[in-house]
Amino acid sequence: MSVTILYKEQPPFPVMATPDGDDLWLTLDDLRSATGWEIRPEGVCREGQCVPIPEGREREFVRESPPRFNLAALARWLEQPVLHDDVHGVWFFGEAARVRRETLRSLQAPDFRLPDLEGRMHSLANYRGKKIFLVSWASW
Numbered sequence: 001m002s003v004t005i006l007y008k009e010q011p012p013f014p015v016m017a018t019p020d021g022d023d024l025w026l027t028l029d030d031l032r033s034a035t036g037w038e039i040r041p042e043g044v045c046r047e048g049q050c051v052p053i054p055e056g057r058e059r060e061f062v063r064e065s066p067p068r069f070n071l072a073a074l075a076r077w078l079e080q081p082v083l084h085d086d087v088h089g090v091w092f093f094g095e096a097a098r099v100r101r102e103t104l105r106s107l108q109a110p111d112f113r114l115p116d117l118e119g120r121m122h123s124l125a126n127y128r129g130k131k132i133f134l135v136s137w138a139s140w
Contacts, residue, residue: 001016005034010034010036017030024072025069027067028067028068028069031071037071039062051074060073079096079098080095080097111123
């Protein structure tokens, strides 16, 4: 079945996957392309972080023939929110609760870049340690 994966900060990624209730089975190539995660001997790894597959629960995460990985099981293990719309074939995977907690406790705003009225780009990180006045507006 064709589904679109929205994984954290990654752009939308259409794949042929096998949804099974609240589980989403991907080929290993699609897992890497859509999310950056890949299977290694030490577990499932992304950006230098490896997560061991829980002992005794391997079948919940990995299918051998054909080789597939259950992205939804990994998300639940990492305490990531998972939402899916079966009608439209869209799966959303948010940031892990641990990461959100750490970010909120740090009291550090995420960095972003915006242009001023003359078009010069400014990064929030350039003003770290300084007082700034930031105004935002939305029409909704």
